[in-house]
Amino acid sequence: MRKVSILGATGSIGQNTIDLIRRAPERYNVVALTGGRNIAQLAQDARALNADIAVTAYTELLGDLRDALYGSGVDVAAGEAAIVEAADRPADWVMSAIVGAAGLPPGLQALKQGATLALANKESLVTAGPLLMSEAKKHGATVLPVDSEHSAVFQALVGEEISNVERVIITASGGAFRDWPVEQLAGATLEQASTHPNWAMGQRITIDSATMFNKAMEVIETKEYFGFDPEKIEVIIHPESLIHALVGFCDGAIMAHVGPADMRHAIGYALHWPERAHLPVERLDLAQIGMLRFKEPEPVRYPALRLASEVMKIGGLSGAIFTAAKEEALDGFIAGALGFLQMATIVEDVLSQLCSDQSLIKAEISLDNVRQVDHLARKRASEAIRRLQ
Numbered sequence: 302m303r304k305v306s307i308l309g310a311t312g313s314i315g316q317n318t319i320d321l322i323r324r325a326p327e328r329y330n331v332v333a334l335t336g337g338r339n340i341a342q343l344a345q346d347a348r349a350l351n352a353d354i355a356v357t358a359y360t361e362l363l364g365d366l367r368d369a370l371y372g373s374g375v376d377v378a379a380g381e382a383a384i385v386e387a388a389d390r391p392a393d394w395v396m397s398a399i400v401g402a403a404g405l406p407p408g409l410q411a412l413k414q415g416a417t418l419a420l421a422n423k424e425s426l427v428t429a430g431p432l433l434m435s436e437a438k439k440h441g442a443t444v445l446p447v448d449s450e451h452s453a454v455f456q457a458l459v460g461e462e463i464s465n466v467e468r469v470i471i472t473a474s475g476g477a478f479r480d481w482p483v484e485q486l487a488g489a490t491l492e493q494a495s496t497h498p499n500w501a502m503g504q505r506i507t508i509d510s511a512t513m514f515n516k517a518m519e520v521i522e523t524k525e526y527f528g529f530d531p532e533k534i535e536v537i538i539h540p541e542s543l544i545h546a547l548v549g550f551c552d553g554a555i556m557a558h559v560g561p562a563d564m565r566h567a568i569g570y571a572l573h574w575p576e577r578a579h580l581p582v583e584r585l586d587l588a589q590i591g592m593l594r595f596k597e598p599e600p601v602r603y604p605a606l607r608l609a610s611e612v613m614k615i616g617g618l619s620g621a622i623f624t625a626a627k628e629e630a631l632d633g634f635i636a637g638a639l640g641f642l643q644m645a646t647i648v649e650d651v652l653s654q655l656c657s658d659q660s661l662i663k664a665e666i667s668l669d670n671v672r673q674v675d676h677l678a679r680k681r682a683s684e685a686i687r688r689l690q
């Protein structure tokens with residue numbers, strides 16, 4: 302039996318992972334499930350999967366979790382440190398699906414105990430890619446991509462020499478407002494931004510798709526995971542979301558990964574790697590689909606992509622600043638304190654304030670330094686949000 306843990310089990314990726322595991326319970330021994338505020342879901346899954354431990358990120362919810370799991374035999378714990386401890390419990394495969402920068406410390410811990418880390422939490426790579434990848438190497442652990450575009454690139458590279466790759470193209474749906482007149486974007490509401498044209502995902506990543514902060518993070522994720530030069534990484538809008546990424550080689554061939562817009566494909570690939578297994582996803586009917594379209598992303602509509610290029614140029618801890626400022630700006634938009642377009646303004650403002658400080662940016666990418674710049678960037682972002690009001 303394979304020992305598996307799921308960090309962020311109550312979220313969209315976590316629930317899709319549980320769906321796959323529940324189909325073959327005889328193959329998996331569930332070690333830890335972690336969640337946040339959704340105690341009912343966490344308790345229900347911990348009972349159903351007979352997990353060793355269930356952990357909520359919030360200490361004030363420990364009592365609720367304990368009550369919900371009374372008599373089940375599942376251990377309970379709460380708080381950030383408890384999540385890191387849960388990730389330290391020996392497991393063969395750990396799904397990293399917490400949303401945001403909070404996913405980094407438990408992901409690193411899972412690598413330290415030598416687990417294969419299925420990485421959905423793209424923020425870990427954007428914030429501290431070199432640290433994550435070097436920890437994996439140091440501990441002989443494997444990191445497998447779960448983000449659909451990166452899983453697609455990973456699959457297109459099987460049996461290929463990285464040095465033969467000329468370009469990597471990741472696709473973007475264009476998000477909720479891809480067809481809106483640019484002049485109307487400033488007035489986009491939370492409800493409108495929380496609806497994705499093709500994918501069913503958590504609210505935060507759905508809004509990040511509308512701004513393309515999600516794609517901006519994915520460009521950085523591509524650089525950090527595969528080590529490609531930023532000039533080789535392209536983004537193209539593909540409204541059907543059926544091609545997830547394309548890899549262009551030195552002989553002019555392009556390998557495209559085509560599949561349904563269902564995260565269980567990429568999760569299942571990482572779960573069964575290096576093998577392929579039967580997965581309960583839709584089989585595409587190409588004649589029915591008829592046509593696949595592609596379009597250049599307009600820079601005025603998606604300033605986040607330009608910011609990602611700047612972050613890759615600056616390097617060092619600028620990715621941690623970018624992630625933290627983006628998270629604060631997103632919180633501001635969700636709370637109604639910021640307009641849709643102001644999210645990018647805040648991130649740009651914080652980057653320009655902090656990235657001129659070379660001693661800050663070029664400090665070692667360690668967990669402590671990441672925490673420090675994360676704190677500073679959030680502070681500067683909330684000040685900038687207040688100034689706009």
Ligand code: NDP
Nearest residue numbers: 309311312313314336337338339358399400421422502503
């Ligand atoms: P969700 O918002 O649906 O779920 C997030 C999970 O993290 C939940 O279990 C949530 O708990 C938990 N959580 C929230 N805040 C904290 C915290 N501070 N500490 C610990 N746990 C916390 O997110 P998604 O599943 O959509 O995304 C997860 C990650 O995967 C993100 O990094 C995202 O970018 C990435 N990803 C997602 C895709 C998708 O299709 N959804 C596709 C590709 C990548 P609770 O809900 O109980 O509060």
Ligand code: MG
Nearest residue numbers: 448449450519
């Ligand atoms: Mg993606």
